[in-house]
Amino acid sequence: MLPLADRFGRVAKDLRVSLTDRCNLRCSYCMPAEGLEWLPDDQTLSDDEVVRLITIAVRRLGITEVRFTGGEPLVRRGLVDIVRRTHELGVETSLTTNALGLARTATALREAGLDRINVSLDSVRSETFNEITRRDRLKDVIAGLEAAREAELSPLKINAVLLRGVNDDQAGELLQWALDHAYDLRFIEQMPLDAQHGWSRAEMITADEILERLSADFVLTPHGEARGSDPAELFDVNGGPATVGIIASVTRPFCGDCDRVRLTADGQIRNCLFAREESDLRTAMRAGATDDDLAARWVTAMAGKRAGHGIDDESFLQPDRPMSAIGG
Numbered sequence: 139m140l141p142l143a144d145r146f147g148r149v150a151k152d153l154r155v156s157l158t159d160r161c162n163l164r165c166s167y168c169m170p171a172e173g174l175e176w177l178p179d180d181q182t183l184s185d186d187e188v189v190r191l192i193t194i195a196v197r198r199l200g201i202t203e204v205r206f207t208g209g210e211p212l213v214r215r216g217l218v219d220i221v222r223r224t225h226e227l228g229v230e231t232s233l234t235t236n237a238l239g240l241a242r243t244a245t246a247l248r249e250a251g252l253d254r255i256n257v258s259l260d261s262v263r264s265e266t267f268n269e270i271t272r273r274d275r276l277k278d279v280i281a282g283l284e285a286a287r288e289a290e291l292s293p294l295k296i297n298a299v300l301l302r303g304v305n306d307d308q309a310g311e312l313l314q315w316a317l318d319h320a321y322d323l324r325f326i327e328q329m330p331l332d333a334q335h336g337w338s339r340a341e342m343i344t345a346d347e348i349l350e351r352l353s354a355d356f357v358l359t360p361h362g363e364a365r366g367s368d369p370a371e372l373f374d375v376n377g378g379p380a381t382v383g384i385i386a387s388v389t390r391p392f393c394g395d396c397d398r399v400r401l402t403a404d405g406q407i408r409n410c411l412f413a414r415e416e417s418d419l420r421t422a423m424r425a426g427a428t429d430d431d432l433a434a435r436w437v438t439a440m441a442g443k444r445a446g447h448g449i450d451d452e453s454f455l456q457p458d459r460p461m462s463a464i465g466g
Contacts, residue, residue: 140433142199142399144409144443150399153201155192157214158182158403163236164272165260167299167328171272181404183420185216189223191401191419191432196227198433201399203230205256209403212239218250225251232256234297238275240282248289255286256295261305262315270304283321295322300343300351309348310355317380324370324383329411345371345386352382393446399436407436409443 142150159177164170183191195201204224211217212235225231233247234256244255259279261267267276286294296316300306309325316323328342352358361372361381369392370383393410400408405420417439419432427435 139198139200140437142195142201142437142440144440146394146443146445148394148396148443149200150397150409150440151201152203152205152398153192153195154205154207154398154400155188156207156209156401156403157188157211157217157220158209160213161208161210161236162213162238162273163210163275166270166272166304167301177404181420183403183405185220187405187420187423188220188401190423190429191405192224193227194429194433194436195399195401196229198429199436201229203232205232205234207234210236210238212236212243218243218246221247221252222250234258235282236271237279237282237286239278241278241285244282244285244289244291248291252291254293254295255291256297257283257286258297259283260298260301260312261308262312263305263308266305266308270301283319293322294320295324298323298325299328300325300348301328302341302343306343306347306351309351313352313356313375313382316382317375322381322383324385326385327388329387342388344389345384346389348384349373356382358382391446399440407439409440413444415442 159174161169161173164173192201192204196204206217206221208214211233214220221231221233231252232254233252235258237255237257237259240255240257247255257279259267260270262276264274264276267279268274283294296312298312300309305312313323325345325348327345327348349358357376358373359377361374361378369385369387371386371390372381372383374380375382396410398411400411401419402408402416405423406416406418408416417435419435422435423432
């Protein structure tokens, strides 16, 4: 087995697989209201191609966890079958979703072997949800979460982004709602991955600000356990056992412990979420490359990973692809 190691000694064990760049929401911090130009079908990996590359990653490169992302992965027609075939490889499987359509698919996904789900939800106020996502679908998200609970997809994690002047006054409200429903809440600093390239460090709500807002309503204490490669810094809420997490990708980067690698919907390997270079596996695969050849290309792509994402560096350039085309 060839470990997916870089020159700094980090070894990738966690594979993020984007199944589509398409999404049925239009979140303001991700894409414009009119959407984006989606990948042509012939450039998107087929179900068999996705599973072949995942199989190489697991059996030849030591991947132990696979998370499916998008765009919105629930819009991928072959999702349940891809999950089932991945589960049969003996790895942990998870899904990051906006939960639209989850009410219809949660049971099938659980039966296919999906272990857990992360749901993106920035507000539990309908008017704020509509403002951020440009869609009146909050009730569908709530229904999807309830269906996931009934299907025993746990723990159920909520990912939330606070936007200045939009929902940054709702941090405590969102945490209380999560506590009331026994969901694990994680706040994420807004990252420079929007299609409009309008991200501003000055406008971003930082981890310190998130803590300040939450501390107005709750007593937060460091959870105490080493987080390892987990990006979330955990805090006990009012003495525990409930916790809240903060993922400070920008102000407190955790690049030194990163164990992730990404496969895009069109078959490109990205060794960092913020990488500006990609390695093309799709073209080689369709030209007849063997599994050994593809594994070797993957190892080479991982070896070039940089020490950190460099957002704080003056020379930092935002990736050309937005989050919807990279996968979370």
